[in-house]
Amino acid sequence: MNISDAAKECSLPTKTIRYYEEIGLVSPGRLANGYRDYDEDDLHKLRFLQRARGLGFSVEDCRVLLSLYEDRNRASSDVKKIAKSHLVEIERKISELQSLRDTLSELVQSCHGDDRPNCPIINDLAR
Amino acid sequence: MNISDAAKECSLPTKTIRYYEEIGLVSPGRLANGYRDYDEDDLHKLRFLQRARGLGFSVEDCRVLLSLYEDRNRASSDVKKIAKSHLVEIERKISELQSLRDTLSELVQSCHGDDRPNCPIINDLAR
């Protein structure tokens, strides 16, 4: 299967797929004309990457997850460890953003937003 | 005031301060020896940037906010518009992360995390 069909199949841009190859995540075979040729195994990995990235795992996490995915004997605790620490990261980000939102939304609400120059938002930033 | 004192004063790394100068956000004077020399005005701007970046405004937002900050006649609605759209962005990110967290936390919970190879997380990613 050529790259654009693989792209459709896995919901990834061709650019991204080539990039994943460049950094050693997927290595499709090549046809006589030099075109990349994706088999079922490659497609599986690409779908795996698409899902894992979609869940916010870093590319380096994905590299490890892929190798665990390919290792029929890995312990589920190895996978769980990565997922858990990613989860902690996500939760940290959420609460950080929530406190940002609270501060910012107070500022926005206190600003009348009219033609006059007085602005509590700017005042706060400049304080 | 030299750069490292300014850095302490504004809670910013010197590298960042030089970077802000490079992209035209702050332009301190120079001493005879070539050292940067920050006056109160520069420090105000740096503190402003520190706060605004801390609130998650992009550097380009900060550029606009700074110019509004310096414009004694700007309308508060100009500021409010930027802050509001930033707020929307933050709220979008929060709910995105929340749904990520929900999915991931289900997966993590369903994985027993022991020595055995069977792993619902990997299974899900590979599906």
Place this chain on the structure above:
DNA sequence: ATAGAGGTTTCAGCAACTGGAAGGTCAAGC
């Protein structure tokens, strides 16, 4: 023969810094 829709590589750029190298400057201590 040619047009166009694919494919290939390589380089540059995005955001917002951060690290490091190579070198100039300054104050203190001997």
Place this chain on the structure above:
DNA sequence: GCTTGACCTTCCAGTTGCTGAAACCTCTAT
């Protein structure tokens, strides 16, 4: 006067995860 160490300077490269564009090759259809 000299050295040491802590500053300062500039410039270049790297980070993350792609994305755009240029220059070129290949295949298919007309």
